[in-house]
Amino acid sequence: MKTVLSLPAHYDFAGTLGPLRVFPADPAARLTATELWWAVRTPDGPATLHLRRYGDEAEATGYGAGAGWVIDRATAIAGLDDDVSGFTALAALDPVVRRAWHDRPGLRLTRTGRLFVHLLPTILGQKVTGKEAFRGYAKIVRHFGEQAPGPLPGLLLPPDPARIAGSPYWVFHPFGVEQKRADALRRVAAVADRLEAAPDAAAATARLVSMPGIGEWTAAEVVRLGYGDPDAVTVGDYNIPHHVVYALTGAVRAGSRESAPGRYSEADLRMLELLAPFTGQRARVVQLLTATRPAPPRFGPRMPIRSFARF
Structure with missing residues (x-):
């Protein structure tokens, strides 16, 4: 077709x-x-x-x-x-955002209409380095995946949620996924059909954050892709607040990253404060800033790449 x-x-x-x-x-x-x-x-x-x-x-x-x-x-x-109508006027509220929109006016937000395909890598990305998350994701897709329809050899389908839900934790251990993330993944897989049936981003977010192991970070990452929500700003991320604050103010750090259940970190609060004038389009502003502005300088050692897959 x-x-x-x-x-x-x-x-x-x-x-x-x-x-x-x-x-x-x-x-x-x-x-x-x-x-x-x-x-x-x-x-x-x-x-x-x-x-x-x-x-x-x-x-x-x-x-x-x-x-x-x-x-x-x-x-x-x-x-x-x-729909980007009206965003040019909103971007004009800040010279950095205006310039970012001028530099990348063709950036759009995708809306896939699916959630589990995005939940899989997002849950695997909780509290670990990108390399750890990507490695576990690739191994899981290859373990559970099947050849995708069409003529492209080697393209695999994402796992069937039912197979993920029906697999015990020890299946995921060799992929470097500890029990906490594996259990969160299995829980959402078991109710994937109900999650996919959410009528809009708000309903999907409410259903997601009501589940153990799913917080605002995971929900925002997923609904931004599944529903194209232009305001689904991510809180709780290790890098995004620093990137946004550095782009808009020049400060190399947004603040402390320490948070607690029901309490945002200083870095998240500072980011949200700067994004407040763009409410309704905050995710789009973050998309533009991360695409067009350099990340702040890094200090200290990188997080170690860990794996317990052989133990």
Whole structure:
């Protein structure tokens, strides 16, 4: 199944679709400057969406039982339903944001309509380094995954939630995933259908944060992709508050990262204070700042890469 999408002026193909690829060697996605292969499980069955850009158009091709589902939602997945009207005036409130929007006016927020495909890597990214998270994610996809529909060899479907939910913790141990994250993953997998049925970002967020092991950080990361929520700002992240504060003020640190249940860290509070004028579009502002402005200088040793997979 195919359709042709009209692209807006300055459309940023790789920048918009980049979040659908968890990391460069993602077994379930391939991305270049003009082409995306994305495997996903839909309500109609497994599917692969292939987007190929040709100038100011993109050809969308669907494969598998869910081909019609991904084609029907190709414009949303590509971020073409993202409403940026009025954002130019809002960006003018701050010269740094105005410049970032001028530099990357083609960035859009994707809306996939799925949650579990994003919950998997996001839960694995809780409280660990990116390398640890990516390594565990790739191993889990390869262990549970199946060949995705379509002609691209080696492209794998994300795991079936039912198989994740039905697997005991010890299955995940060799992948470097400790019991806390494994249990959180198994819990959301067991109710994936109910989570996917949430009518909007607010309802999805409420359902997610009501579950043990799922906090605001995880919920925001997931609903921003699943629902294209332009205000789903991430709190509790190790790097984002420092990046935002450095971009907007020049301060190399946003504040202490220490937090507690029900209490934001100083760094999160400072970030939220600076983003308050952009309420309703805070996630878009963060997207622009992280895409266009350098990260603050790092101090001290890097977090160690750990693994207990062999023990």
